[in-house]
Structures are given as C-alpha cells and as structure tokens.
Amino acid sequence: MHGRDNSLPPVIKHLKRGCLSVQQAPDGHVYRHRLASLAFKGEDVHGAEATWIVTAPVARAIAVLERFQPQDQPYLLAPAPSTRRRSTFPVPNSNTTNKDIAFLISWITTYCGDRSRPDGIPLERGRLPRLTTRQFRRTLAWFIARRPGGAIAGALQYRHQCIQMFEGYAGTSDSGFRDEVEAEQALARGQLLAEMGADEVRPTLSGPAGAEAEARLAEFARHTVFDGQVVTDEARLRRIVARHDPHLYLGTFVTCVYNPDRALCRSPEASADQPVMADCQPQACRNAALTSDNRQALADHLLRLEDTLAAGDRLAPYVRHRLEEQHRATAAFLTRHTPEIAE
Numbered sequence: 001m002h003g004r005d006n007s008l009p010p011v012i013k014h015l016k017r018g019c020l021s022v023q024q025a026p027d028g029h030v031y032r033h034r035l036a037s038l039a040f041k042g043e044d045v046h047g048a049e050a051t052w053i054v055t056a057p058v059a060r061a062i063a064v065l066e067r068f069q070p071q072d073q074p075y076l077l078a079p080a081p082s083t084r085r086r087s088t089f090p091v092p093n094s095n096t097t098n099k100d101i102a103f104l105i106s107w108i109t110t111y112c113g114d115r116s117r118p119d120g121i122p123l124e125r126g127r128l129p130r131l132t133t134r135q136f137r138r139t140l141a142w143f144i145a146r147r148p149g150g151a152i153a154g155a156l157q158y159r160h161q162c163i164q165m166f167e168g169y170a171g172t173s174d175s176g177f178r179d180e181v182e183a184e185q186a187l188a189r190g191q192l193l194a195e196m197g198a199d200e201v202r203p204t205l206s207g208p209a210g211a212e213a214e215a216r217l218a219e220f221a222r223h224t225v226f227d228g229q230v231v232t233d234e235a236r237l238r239r240i241v242a243r244h245d246p247h248l249y250l251g252t253f254v255t256c257v258y259n260p261d262r263a264l265c266r267s268p269e270a271s272a273d274q275p276v277m278a279d280c281q282p283q284a285c286r287n288a289a290l291t292s293d294n295r296q297a298l299a300d301h302l303l304r305l306e307d308t309l310a311a312g313d314r315l316a317p318y319v320r321h322r323l324e325e326q327h328r329a330t331a332a333f334l335t336r337h338t339p340e341i342a343e
C-alpha cells in the first residue's frame with residue numbers, strides 16, 4: 001500500500017487513536033486542532049511523522065472514528081477483522097476500501113428504504129452505483145477547485161478549507177493529488193472564463209488591467225465559443241486551456257490579469273506560473289481588474305467597515321486608525337474604477 005496505493009491518502013489510512021490534539025484559550029475555547037499522522041514522500045515506504053492543522057469538522061470525524069473502532073484497535077481505519085485477510089499491516093488497501101464503500105451504499109439504501117426516507121442513494125440503471133476510491137479522489141479535487149454553486153473558490157471559509165486540504169494533504173504526499181487538483185482548477189477556471197467570453201451583455205471589466213482582461217477574454221472566446229455556444233466537452237476544453245490559457249484568475253475582490261513581470265504578490269523564490277492570490281495587493285498592482293461581482297464585493301466590504309467604525313468607541317485607537325485607512329483607500333479605489341453609467 002504505502003507509496004504505491006495512491007487511491008486514498010496514506011495520511012488518512014494511518015490515522016491512529018489519539019492522533020488529534022487541541023490548543024485552547026484560557027477560557028477553554030478551542031482555537032486550533034492538530035492532527036498527527038505519517039506523511040509519505042518519494043519512495044520512502046515507512047513515512048515520516050507529520051502534523052497538520054485541521055478544522056473542527058475533521059476533529060468531529062476523528063472522534064466518530066475513535067468510537068467506531070474497538071478500544072484495542074489503534075488504527076482508526078482498520079478493516080473489520082473478518083475482512084482483513086492475512087495482512088502484514090492493519091490498514092485497508094484499495095480493494096478493501098472499495099468493498100467498504102459498496103457496503104456503506106448498500107447499508108444506506110436499506111436504512112432509507114426501511115424507513116421510507118426519500119434521501120437514499122439513487123440507483124444507476126436500476127442498480128446500486130459502484131463507487132471507487134479513484135472517484136473519491138476526483139470528487140475531492142472537484143470540490144477543492146470549485147466551491148459549491150459552481151464558482152471558483154472565493155468564499156473565505158471555504159478557501160481556508162481548500163488551502164488546508166491542498167497544502168496539508170496534497171502538498172505533503174506523493175499521491176499525485178496536487179496535479180489532480182490543479183488540473184481541476186484549470187478546467188473550472190476555463191469553464192468560467194469561456195462563459196464570460198460568450199456573455200455579450202456582461203458588464204465590462206474595469207481597473208488598471210480591465211482593458212487587457214477584455215482583450216484576453218475575447219481571444220479565449222475565439223477558441224471556446226462557437227455560434228454563441230461554449231465548448232462543453234471537458235477533454236476538449238482542458239486541451240484548449242492548456243494551449244490558450246488567458247491567465248485570468250477570478251477572486252472575490254479582484255480579478256488578476258496575470259503578468260509575472262508586474263505582479264506585486266510574487267516573492268523572488270516563488271514560481272512565476274501563477275499569481276499568489278493570498279498575497280494580492282489589488283489597490284497597487286497593475287494586474288488588477290474588477291468584474292461587477294468584484295465591485296459589489298468591495299462595496300459590501302465598505303459597508304461592513306462602516307458598521308464596525310460606527311461602533312468605533314469600543315475599538316482600540318490603533319485598530320480604528322487602520323480601519324479608517326482601509327476604508328479611505330478602498331472607497332477611493334472603488335470610485336476610481338467604477339464605470340460611469342451612461343445617461
């Protein structure tokens with residue numbers, strides 16, 4: 001299994017009882033959950049001890065797994081003794097995991113059927129679906145690349161989870177999952193940009209790089225839009241993105257029209273392939289453009305700042321000063337780059 005069985009992350013299969021620890025504030029509030037397991041890199045089949053910061057839902061899942069396993073079983077995902085043939089290592093291989101998934105689907109279906117619940121797992125061509133760990137990986141990559149609802153991950157909470165999963169899990173394993181997520185992100189971005197390119201009544205992008213964003217979208221649309229219809233074939237769209245990537249990155253507050261030479265988010269040691277959106281400096285960078293959604297997000301942010309400042313008496317002077325500065329700069333940026341509506 002180790003290093004070769006790549007269908008489920010080794011870090012998960014090697015989770016052990018007691019792998020979770022927490023850090024608490026003096027009032028008892030838990031502010032950090034840490035997960036200890038083994039990370040596998042290269043051909044090292046033994047793995048190295050590693051720690052990940054995880055979210056509260058992960059901590060709850062660990063607690064549930066600890067209750068599922070017998071007290072004397074240290075591995076949280078150990079197969080049931082009856083299914084664990086003569087294995088030298090008590091963690092499940094892909095076959096066992098696929099059988100477990102099939103068993104879970106069957107159990108859910110029976111449970112829902114017995115209780116006339118409508119939320120069972122739908123049949124596929126009259127049979128229970130056969131899901132495998134490969135599909136699990138693909139689904140996970142899909143969700144990391146897109147937030148629920150179809151837009152590129154932008155909601156902050158979901159973004160945090162993406163970064164945790166991506167850096168903490170994909171980034172430290174040799175599973176190839178990083179490539180899978182990046183391919184899915186490129187496809188999701190391509191689909192969104194192709195739809196934008198096909199939308200003739202879409203408000204124009206503004207900002208320092210607004211005109212360049214429009215030019216790149218128009219060029220991309222030459223490859224992705226035919227008779228007003230966007231290419232829907234996934235494999236074809238993946239090829240088009242690989243060859244004609246417009247290097248436009250849609251964020252919540254800004255759209256990056258990436259040009260490495262003038263990017264303010266890049267450190268000398270970072271790869272020049274793509275922007276570091278987490279370090280974006282939209283009000284100063286010449287790569288910044290604004291969609292109407294970006295402008296709306298900035299306007300909403302201004303309102304939130306105003307609400308906070310309205311209760312300013314309770315703020316420390318330094319914090320209040322910083323928020324006022326932020327409000328001034330954001331309002332000026334938004335005014336500068338909001339297109340005038342023709343009378």
Ligand code: SF4
Pocket residue numbers: 254255256257258259262263264265266275276277279280281282285286287288289
């Ligand atoms: S600073 Fe922001 S706008 Fe500029 S290149 Fe980086 S991500 Fe793009």
